[in-house]
Amino acid sequence: FTLAADTGLPKLAVKAKYKIGFAQTESNNPWRIAQTKSMQDEAKKLGWQLVYTDAAGSAAKQVADVRSMIAQKVDAIFLAPREEKPLAPVILEAKKAGIPVFLIDRNVDQSLAKAGTDYVTFIGSNFIEEGKRVGEWIAKKTNGKANIIELEGTTGSSPANDRKTGFDNVIKKYPGMKILASQTGDFARDKGRQVMETLLQAHPEVNVVYAHNDEMAIGAIAALEAAGKKPGKDVLVLSIDGGKEAVQLVVDGKIAYVVECNPKFGPKAYSTLKDYAAGKKIPAKIINPDREFHAGNAKQLLNTAY
Numbered sequence: 001f002t003l004a005a006d007t008g009l010p011k012l013a014v015k016a017k018y019k020i021g022f023a024q025t026e027s028n029n030p031w032r033i034a035q036t037k038s039m040q041d042e043a044k045k046l047g048w049q050l051v052y053t054d055a056a057g058s059a060a061k062q063v064a065d066v067r068s069m070i071a072q073k074v075d076a077i078f079l080a081p082r083e084e085k086p087l088a089p090v091i092l093e094a095k096k097a098g099i100p101v102f103l104i105d106r107n108v109d110q111s112l113a114k115a116g117t118d119y120v121t122f123i124g125s126n127f128i129e130e131g132k133r134v135g136e137w138i139a140k141k142t143n144g145k146a147n148i149i150e151l152e153g154t155t156g157s158s159p160a161n162d163r164k165t166g167f168d169n170v171i172k173k174y175p176g177m178k179i180l181a182s183q184t185g186d187f188a189r190d191k192g193r194q195v196m197e198t199l200l201q202a203h204p205e206v207n208v209v210y211a212h213n214d215e216m217a218i219g220a221i222a223a224l225e226a227a228g229k230k231p232g233k234d235v236l237v238l239s240i241d242g243g244k245e246a247v248q249l250v251v252d253g254k255i256a257y258v259v260e261c262n263p264k265f266g267p268k269a270y271s272t273l274k275d276y277a278a279g280k281k282i283p284a285k286i287i288n289p290d291r292e293f294h295a296g297n298a299k300q301l302l303n304t305a306y
């Protein structure tokens with residue numbers, strides 16, 4: 001294999017059909033299932049061979065999955081790294097083996113592996129911006145006064161880190177906006193429900209819940225209702241993702257605001273690979289535009305949600 005002189009990245013030959021790997025992080029929620037389907041559908045459409053793995057929520061298994069793709073000599077690897085640090089070394093291993101890596105949806109620690117040098121690019125949402133948009137919406141709707149419980153995503157993952165950073169950057173400008181508690185619900189519905197149940201007992205004065213994804217928001221709604229609180233009235237619930245179930249909850253008035261994070265990566269991922277093979281210059285970050293859902297547009301946009 002050859003390395004491009006300008007970037008040091010492995011080159012990719014132009015071919016009609018590729019054998020590519022997609023290392024998924026887990027399949028326990030509708031977002032992940034929609035992402036996998038998009039990657040599989042588009043590969044089928046192009047007639048490419050897809051080696052698919054599911055790390056089942058384990059960074060160690062995902063490392064092993066990528067190693068197995070390297071051993072199978074795939075042409076390129078698409079990786080959705082579960083956490084920012086543990087997946088970085090295996091990106092360097094793929095580079096050493098001459099296999100270009102494209103990160104989709106989640107990023108890695110830039111001090112351990114760099115976009116444009118160690119892997120081709122990151123394709124996904126601007127998670128900092130997503131957290132910022134949620135914070136700004138709360139500030140506007142509550143006149144800068146809120147008692148907030150934050151349900152964080154998977155510890156060490158780029159969406160959890162960045163959605164917190166973007167949110168905190170806004171909150172610190174408003175002395176009346178307090179984060180009563182911030183705890184991980186691992187991006188999972190039932191964990192979100194359990195964590196919310198416990199935090200609600202400790203902080204009954206909560207009037208805003210910021211969940212880093214829809215699944216935890218839906219879990220939190222169950223916990224609020226079980227405790228006799230009315231989501232949308234007693235407590236504003238906000239989330240990120242924009243799946244159909246959450247957008248329906250916006251229509252129903254139980255979720256106040258959702259920032260979209262679109263899981264349909266297939267077309268963009270593979271067209272970027274083709275551009276890369278053709279020698280086009282690929283930016284280090286390719287940011288997906290995110291819509292938003294609120295009482296004013298949710299009904300109209302419901303059918304466009306994944």
Ligand code: AHR
Nearest residue numbers: 031105106159187213241
């Ligand atoms: O990386 C994106 C996040 O991961 C989505 O918000 C979440 O639902 C998924 O598990």
